[in-house]
Each structure stands twice: as structure tokens, then as C-alpha cells.
Amino acid sequence: MFTRHERLKSAYDVVIIGAGGHGLAAAYYLARDHGMTDVAVLDQSYIGGGNTGRNTTIIRSNYLTPDGVKFYDESVRLWRDLSQDFDLNLFYSTRGHFTLAHTDSAMRTMRWRAEVNKHFGVQSEAVDAKTVAEAIPMMDLSCGGHGPPVLGALYHAPGAIARHDAVAWGYGRGADRRGVEIHQETQLLGVELEDHGSGPAVVGVRTNRGRIATRKLLCAVAGSTPGVLAMVGLRSPIHIHPLQAMVSEPLKPWLDPIIVSGSLHIYVSQSARGELVMGASLDPYELHSTRSTLDFAESLSAHLLELFPFLSDVRIVRQWAGMADMTPDFAPIMGKTPVQGFYLDSGWGTWGFKATPVCGKTMSYTVANDQDHPLIRGFAFDRFAHYALTGEKGAASVGH
Amino acid sequence: MNRLAARPGEWIDRSQRIAFSFEGHAHHGYQGDTLTSALIASGVRTLGRSFKYHRPRGALSVANHDANAIVQIRRAGRSIPNQRADLLPIAEGLEAFAVNTQGGLARDRRRHLDRLSAYLPVGFYYKAFHSKRLFPYWERLFRNLTGLGAVDLDAPRVVTPKRHEFADVAVIGAGPAGLAAAVAAADAGAEVVLVDENPRIGGSATYALASETASAQRVADLIGSVTSHPRIRRFVTTVATGLYADHLLALVTQDRLLKLRAGSVIIAQGAFEQPAVFRNNDLPGVMLASGAQRLMHRYAVAPASRVGILGANVHAYRAALDARAAGIEVSVLLDLRERPGPQSLPLAETLRAQGVRVLNGTGVYAAHRGGSGDIDSIELAEWREGAWRRSSANAIAVDGLWMSVGFAPADALLRQAGAVVQYDARACQFVPGVLPPGLFACGKVNGVFDLDARVADGQRAGTAAALHCGFESRSCFGVGAPDQETATHPYPIVEHPEGMNFVDFDEDLQLKDFANAVQEGFDNAELLKRFTTVGMGLSQGKHSNANALRVLAQLRGMPLDSIAQTTARPMFQSVPMSHLAGRGFSPERRTPVDADHESLGAVWMPAGNWRRPAYYRRDRLTREESIAAEVRALRGGIGLIDVGTLGKIEAHGSQAGEFLDRVYTGHFGSLKVGMTRYGLMLDESGVIVDDGVIARLAPEVFYFTTTTGNSAALFRELVRLATWWRMPVSLVNLTGHFAAFNLAGPRSREALARLTSLALDDAAFPYLGVREAKIANVPARLLRVGFVGELGYEIHVPSGSAAEVWNAIRTAGADFGITLIGVEAQRMLRLEKAHIIVGQDTDGLTNPFEIGADWAVKMDKPFFIGQRSLAIIAKNAPRQQLVGFALEPGRYAGIRECHLVIRDGDIAGRVTSVGQSPTLGRTIGLALVTPAAARDATLSIRIDGGAQVAAPIVPLPFYDPAGARQRIDSGGARS
């Protein structure tokens, strides 16, 4: 699937840092749509080894802001054809997505999201408890009498899951076949900038395998973003918080839709292999580490059993964590930056997997044309300075 | 039928016969048997079907992680999936079924997948069935094929309490090294907890040293010292499944999770014996020698009657001697090594003297299955020209094959905790390099296999671990001699053109799958794992990862020490969710008069952790009518609202005013004693996060309220800020200590006058004043506030006296028709006054300017949270604005909260609050809209179904714009 390149060239038209889904997708579309193949993708570790390979793969477009909805809707459209584009089965499985509401105010938010979604032609509906009960008859809407019962939900029919690694491989293979070089175990150590009066501009990068000259550098490193920004002298409001997940043993299929409860801070879906893939909200503290905690497995289990008491005997096999790059408004930071030739695709926090295709599309356009793609204008780096935020908190927190 | 005569130290109790069934057939075993041991004793060797090809599989390790012997059981009316047969104790009436079959284990309709295996290469799922149209059908099929056991949707919630434990030194693994470590640490003075997954301590010494009398005695002595030691507690049948930060161990027993916090931790978990790879190495009857030894010594079960042994170390010879002692014929012992080591040689002589064929430099080329499906013979391989090749020797008939070719360290917990391991070419295994502070390892984990050396290594680790906790040992221990023989073969892997040489039994991965994966570029351990799924099955790679790394190194032509291992993560062994969940804790808070509400017809709604009356049921009235009646009663006379769920905080100290100046947007340092003021709290980006009323009770004492949902988090944040700013402010959370009632309505003063001697006239107790006085003889705090827009008093009293005061108010108000008011009516009352609810009329980005609260923001202060942001925001054009709209009287258009405002086809905002005002007789509402929409005369609101309603914008508030009613006789502007 991939070619192993023993040597780095001394210069590339474009260097992409991060061989996660985002970096590889950008490389793929640069080569496919913009004819730019003199591209190197560098990763300090291995393909898909960052958040791409750790995420719980929920794909949906039921966001809250017009910018968000349009952007993610375009992504869902791309996702649907990706397996065929790649000639690789991504296990893209449309399951339907329920965001449960346990309070009045949550019901209000669901209605808000549904209204905004429908405005943009995205299938979302605020439904009542009865509809939820019919769709997921085995769920205990009373939550075992602990805490507020389920009053209704936002139902989003296009909600889907996919095989995360395959996404990275598909983009990686597609890029590789078109001449892009993927260099694993190659770490970015520094960025060389020059300033000829019009502000700093990228001229090259330093890696553990040597220097590379380039004038276009795309940074798609998720949890490592603050470190790379420091290399180019930029500051952002991104904070890194651990986000954890866990998985059960395989079970025969019993759960089709994806279930999210903001009040209980949990979500769950059943993978094609039969495992229950589960997660919760962010760890509340800033930490640059991927170590798991017992607390997480305990509280997630406790909350999950309130909805699904019959899972008591089901066993958890594995838990893990990723480093989520969080922004204050829960929307990403994308596009050009004050450093000429330095393009950023970051701030993907807990929700960036679903955006992989559309990020690839829009970032490749932005890099190729040195101009922000229209779909990402709401996500500009400088919006924080201007307080022109894109508030996705209500739709992005636990739901991913 | 395969049960051996009683043997010393066996784990079964022959006096207790237990009947159970497997696949619908009746069997019996003894107390102490596992399902695996009892079935093999009854002559059943096929215990399950493999994951992908549905090949029949038997016991492999009998070491608590046989991933091919997984059963669904029925017990106490419940059906439980995915139980491990080698762990599961049999119980009277237990019914067990193999999980991965269709139509039963013997006749599994999917067994033919085996023959299709050539068409199912690794990763084939990725390469097939991805047509958009057909994928859903194929996916369903695939999901049914995989998935192991089924959940019983009617099973009840199992509640298992947890336990917290503490120890100076925790020793994980009670084999010789762990035993020695525990004694050494305890002798030094440490309190020790010794954990082992088995019901008895002794570890491998309970089965592997039967032929070594002297060694066995040594271990028995160690066990004696541990058992009698006052400072050692033994936790048996307990699995250490996770080692988290700060030495927190997750220990799992049959019925609960133990959370053990230890000063230092010693990992002495030994090693997992590893299979050899050759064609058909998965046939029932082929197992690890240690598995066979466990069956013989613990359960007195003979897993074969005529066995071949494939070895590469002294353990193979010991297993052969054990077999002979148990009356099992040993057809042949094949030693992969051309030159057996010094420990093996004398044993080889003994065996030869007993007539056993012992062949050096020989392996197994393939195993063959007989009519029953089990192994019936082996073809030999010999080492020629640098490779294993098929031998011309005749196949040898056997009904069992035991493998003892090497071990992999049980170092998962060490690696979870951040230990770095490196490949030790002498021991042919990974051993820990640098260990994090307080973490120690000993025994086979360190590549030490000889008994004396293991004991010495344990003593060293025990002494060091005790020292780490401050216990100095008076004993001095020497270092053990190095092992005389290596226990592990560097490459026990034999190729075969027809494959079926399994590297991972859980996931059905053959040798060629690895070659294919590496060929495709998945050529590092992590990618290989993810592409092939090696190590991702139920046993989490305990008997596949070691060989997978060897194969990878071989394929890439690299030494093993340059191959990075995959990351180790909890769980070491899977844990039922009920154990992790424990009892769960979801408190529901109730105000002191909760029971009264209930008896007075309250219909409840949740409010944060509390429950509050939404409204009170009234005869023959609907919900809406009941709420309207409450609204009218308050506006017309007097109403009583239980507002005890509000957060209530006291701030004390000379800088309390300055502190509040920093956290709220208004001026509080200058607030007069005896007065209150509305406060808005922002986050650093200038977004509204809370509001409340701040009262100054004394020069250095403030008392203030927060919203119900935020109170706990907000208190924590304020304490954090006070600490961070180093301000001498004491904060006291009084939320639960005080009850609070809002007595409001034009006649509230008259009713209140009956309960207090406090002067209530406007001069003595003006609007926005606060007073401390006795109400019904109870000391109370009275805040004259106007959230609902009438003359009103918030009465705060200690919770213990709340019921008295509540009753007194109700009695005093009876003459005036006092009415209880629920949350819904309160929401309407405040809507009529256009008082906002934070979180409903604001969103995650709303700043004070957008809701017209400029008056509450004092930009001239030196600092408050969010001030800097507001200064920038103030220069921008506003993003949105809060406006009011009202429909013509009597018109009901179906507008709901969060319906969108549409302008020129675009979203221009949303309705944040809406309702039918009983007071005004019309639909009124608030909307956050774009400035352009706010300048229009009407809003266009899109309702359910898509129609748009024209709603005229009206000035705010809707009701009593001059505020005359809450002030009664004093005019004046809002402060």
C-alpha cells in the first residue's frame, strides 16, 4: 500500500507535517485535484498513529452554526463515496445518531440544532421520548431512576461510523500512488523562517532526518499543534486535554444507532466487529499525555449501565487516550496564518475525524492557491483576536 | 475418564461432584474444576470454534486467557456472553455453549469457512464488498459472523460495591519471585499486599517443578513464610488489570473491583509460555506444555494418552517426565536445539533410559488431524541449510502435542506504567530497562528462570521496594547466578506452503498474513497490528505478540531490538462493566419543603441536581391552565415560590468587595451595607456565564446567589480564583444550609408584616434592600428583589427551620389567597418582565451588550474577568441583539423556543423564550437576532412544518415597563 522511501529529498514544493487522516487527505487532494505531487508528508510516528487511529469514528453533520453545518455536510457527502474512490472498504456504515436530551434546556438545544440543520437540508429532527423508545427499545429511558430521564433526542439519520485506520491508509495509498512521499518516523524539529520586510515566511524545515527546503508548510498535527506553532512564533488559544475511550469484547449485533447522552457524558456505538466503542467527555484538565485513567473507565461504565443495565456482565478489554487540541469556541482553526506559507489545520479537538475528507479538500485548495477556501472562512486563525467566534460548544462537546 | 488418581496438592475436591452441561450435553466435574478442566476430564477436547475460519479449537494455555474456549453461559436465569472456559469455575446446573458457532460446536454451519481461507487473505475485508449499494447487506452478514457471544437484553443491572485498599508494597504475582519479594519487603517492615490471579499462591511452582523435589520443597517453605507473615496480606483469585498513575492498581475479583494505592509496586507476574508456529498448530490436542502441566497437577486431568513434546528448553523435559509420571506415554520429544543445555541433558538421559525417543535439532513440520478432528500424528522438520525443512522420517502417531519452546514476559502492567523494555538477546525476550520510580520487577519478567535466581531477584526487588517506602532492610541479599539455559528459542517458526500455521489463535492469523501485510507497507509493529489485528483478540496478544514481532523482524531483516513494541494499555485482563461501574452515585437534592410540594400536587422537573415543582396540579385544569392560574394569582395577590435551589455563597474579609468586583461586572466594593445589586459573571472571552444577586450584610460580609445549575462548579471556581489571586477572602458555600422562598405579589408586604417586627415601609426597607430579621421567630435574611416584577421578598432561613417558616408564611398569606408558584409560572412571570435566563436567552457566545445589559457592566473598574475582551468587543459591530416580539392578542401561532428567525432566506437568529402571557393575553417572546433583523418592524419566525409567522417587534419589558410594581412607591432608575 505504501512505498518506503529511504531518503528525504532536499526540497519539496509542499511539506505536510502529520500523517494522520487530515495530513494524508490534504496530500491526496493536492495530488489528485491540484496536480501537486512534489509533496512530502512527515510523521514522527506512523501513519494514522495519532488521534486518527484512536478516535471513535462518529461521523455526523448535525452541528449548530451555519458554518459548521455546511462544512460537515460537505464532509458527509464526500465520505459516502470514499470507499469507491479509494477502492478500499472503509466500513462506512450509516447507523443513525441519537443525541439524548434529559432536560428541558437540552431539548431546546436539540430543537435549535434540528432547525438549523433542516435549514441547510441536513436530516435532523427533534424527537420525543416515545420515538426514542420505539427506535431503541432496549434502552432504559428512566436511567434506572438515577438522574433525569430521557425526554427526547435529536435524531440525525445520516450519522455514521467508519474504520478509522482504513481512512488514513486509503488517503495514504492514494497519495502514494500519485507520487506523494510519506515519511514515517520523521519528526519536525524546527521551521526556518525569513522576513524580507513583508513578515515572516517559511523557507524550510528541520527534521531528525535532515533539512528540507520548502515554501509551503501545512501543519496537521492535532495534539502537537502548540509545539509546532511555537516553532513559527505563533500563539493560539488551543489547549490540550486528554480524551479517552474504551472498547468492550465483541458481541453479536444488538445496537445499530449511535447513542450520545450529554447529561450522562457518554456515547456508544457497536462496530462492525461487534465491539462496543464508548467514550465520554474530555478530561477536565490540561495534560499532554495519552495515559488512561481508571476513573474514566469507572464513570463511563456507571453511566452506560444506567441506559443499558443488561450490559453489566459485558467486559471491557481496552482503554486508551488521545490528546485533543481544544479551541475556546469548539470550532477548528484552519487556513492561512500570519506566517507566509504556513498553513494550519488544527483545533480539531474531539470532533475532527468526521471532517477528514472536507479538510483535505479545503486545505489542499488553500495550500495550492494560497487563499482560504470559502468553506473555512468561519474558522480563521485571527477570529479570536476579533472575537468573531463560531460557537459550536452546544453541538460539539460530548457528541464528537 | 481422563481424570488421574488423586495427587498431592490438587485443587479439586473430589467429595463434591458437580453436574453441568456443555453444548446441551450433561457432564460432571468436581468443586475446584474450571470448565476447561472438567470438560477435558470428561473427554471433550474441542471447546470452541475459531474467530474467522471456524476451526475447531481446544485448550491452549489453560492460563486464564484461552481465547478460543469462550462460552456463553446461563446462570440464575441470566445469559452471560464471553466467559473464558479456563477461568470459569463450574457450578451446579451451569449451562455453557461455545460462542462462535451457528448450529452448535460440532455441526457449526460456518465450519467450511476454513476451506475458503485461501480466499480470505489478511485485510481482505478492506478490499471487498465496498460497493455503496451492497455494503449494508454485507455488513449485516459480517456483523453476525463476528461478534462472539450475545447479550441478554433482559439481564438485570448487577451492582457490585468497590473496595479501596492501601499497602506500602504491592506485589503482583505470587510465584517464587513474588513470594520472595513479599517476604523481603515485609521483613524490612513494609505492609505488603500480595496479589495473584489463581486461587492458590505459588505460581508456576505449583505445576512446573513437580519433577524437582528439592525445588518444590524450597517453594513450599517460601509459601509457608508468606502465609505466616503478619505483614503480608494475600489477595488470591484477584487479577491486577491496570496500573495507573501514582501506583493505583485496579484489582478485579469475582465479585468486585478493588482499588489499591501502593507506595511501591513489584511486578512479578512471570511469563506466558508461547506456542510454536507450524502447520495445524491449532488442532485440538496441541497445547502449551505448561497448560498440560496445569491440567495434570492442579486438576488431575490427563489431556492426552500418547503425547509428543516439542521443546527448546528444560521445561519441555520436565513436562515429559510429568507425563510419564502420570502414566501418559511420550511418543517423542523433539528439541529444536541441536545442543540441549546443561540442565536438559541429564533429563534427556533419564527419558532415554525410560525408552523415550529424544531428537535434537528437530521440530514439527505439520500436525495432522484424525477422524475425530483432533491431532493424530506429527510430521517432523529438521534444520538444514539455515531453514526448517520437512524431514523424510515417518510421521509419528500421537493424540497430543505439548509445546515448550519459549516464553514472553508478562510485562503489560510495567509497560502501562511507563517502563521501557528492551530486547535481551541472551534471554531471547524483552526485559525492562529504565523503570519509573517506585516500580520494580523480578523473576521471569526480568528474563530470570532458574529457581534460585528467581528467589534472589525477588529478594532484591522486595528490599528495594520497601526502601522506596522508607523501610530499610537489615538483610543483605546476593545476586542469583545467571540461568544455565535459555528458556526461549529465538525463532520457533516453521513455514509451510499450505499455511494454517497460526501466529495468532484469537484472530486466526497465519504466517503468510504477516508477509502479505509487510509487503503492503504495514511494516512496523503498530501498523502491522492494526492491519492484521494481531494481538487485538480477547487475550490481547498474550500468546501472539512475541511471535508476531519475531516474524516482523525476520521479514524486515532487522534485529528484534530495533523493532518498537506496540503500546501496552489497560485492561490486562478484561473487566465486567458492573465491576467498573460499582454502585454509581447520582445524588438528587431536595429542598427542605420537598415533601410539602409533593402533597400539594407538584409536578416535578429536574433542575441541576435538584428537583423543583414545574407547577401544581389543579382540579379540572390542564397544565397550561394551571400555570396561567399561578401567574394570575401572583400578579393579583400573592404567590410563594421555593427558590431554595439557588446557589448561596457568603464572602468574608476586608477584600471581599474587591474580590466580587473582579468576578462580577458591576461595582460591589461600593455597595452600601443593607443593599443588593444584580451581578453578571463572564468568562475571559466576555461571554455571560452566570448571574445573581449580591447583598452586603456588613462591611466585610457579602451574601450572594448563583443560578441553580451552576452553583457547585461556580463555588469551586471562585475558591480557585481567590487562591490564585491570593486574596484574603473566605468563601462559604451555604447552598444547602439555607432554604429560600420568594414571597411576591402586591399583597406580599401585608402578609409578611404578620410574621415580623421589621419595618417594611419603603423608607425603612427600600427596593433592592437587604435586612436581617426574625420571620416567625426564625433569624432570616430578607432580600427585596423583583425577578417576577412585583413587590417581593426573598426570604432566606436556615434549612433546619425552613418548614416552620414556610408554614407560617402560608398561614399568614392564607387571608390574601397565597398561591404556590412553580418553575413554569416563574418563567412566564420573568418573561413578562423580560428578565433573561442565562443559558436560555444567552448562548455560548453571548456578551452583555447583546442582551442590553450594558448598565450592569462597569468598564471603568480596574479589572474584572472578561473586561479586556469586552473592551475589544465594544469596538466591533454587535453580532446579535436580544429583542422582544408579541403577537396580536388572542393569536396563537405555534412558535416554540429555538424556532429560527429567517430574513432574506438566511438564518437571522432564534427564539430564546416564548409563551402565552396570561397577564397580557398574548404570545410574547424574546429572540436573539442579527442587528439588521432587530431593526425590522417584524420578525419572520419559521415554525414547525416550515411556515413563517410574522411577529411584530415590541419594546421590552412587556409588562410594567416603568418598574412601578416592584418598587411600589419609589420611582428611580435601575442601579
Ligand SMILES: Cc1cc2nc3c(=O)[nH]c(=O)nc-3n(C[C@H](O)[C@H](O)[C@H](O)COP(=O)(O)OP(=O)(O)OC[C@H]3O[C@@H](n4cnc5c(N)ncnc54)[C@H](O)[C@@H]3O)c2cc1C
Ligand atoms: C478518544 C478520541 C475519540 C474521538 N472521537 C471522535 C469521533 O467520534 N468523531 C470525530 O469526528 N472525531 C473524533 N475524535 C477527534 C479526531 O480523532 C481528531 O480530531 C482527528 O483524528 C484529527 O486528525 P489529524 O489527522 O488532524 O490528527 P492526528 O491523527 O492526531 O495526526 C497528527 C499526526 O501528527 C504527527 N505529529 C505530531 N507532531 C509531529 C512532529 N513534530 N513531527 C512530525 N509529526 C508529528 C503525529 O504523530 C500524528 O500522527 C476523537 C479523538 C479522540 C482522542
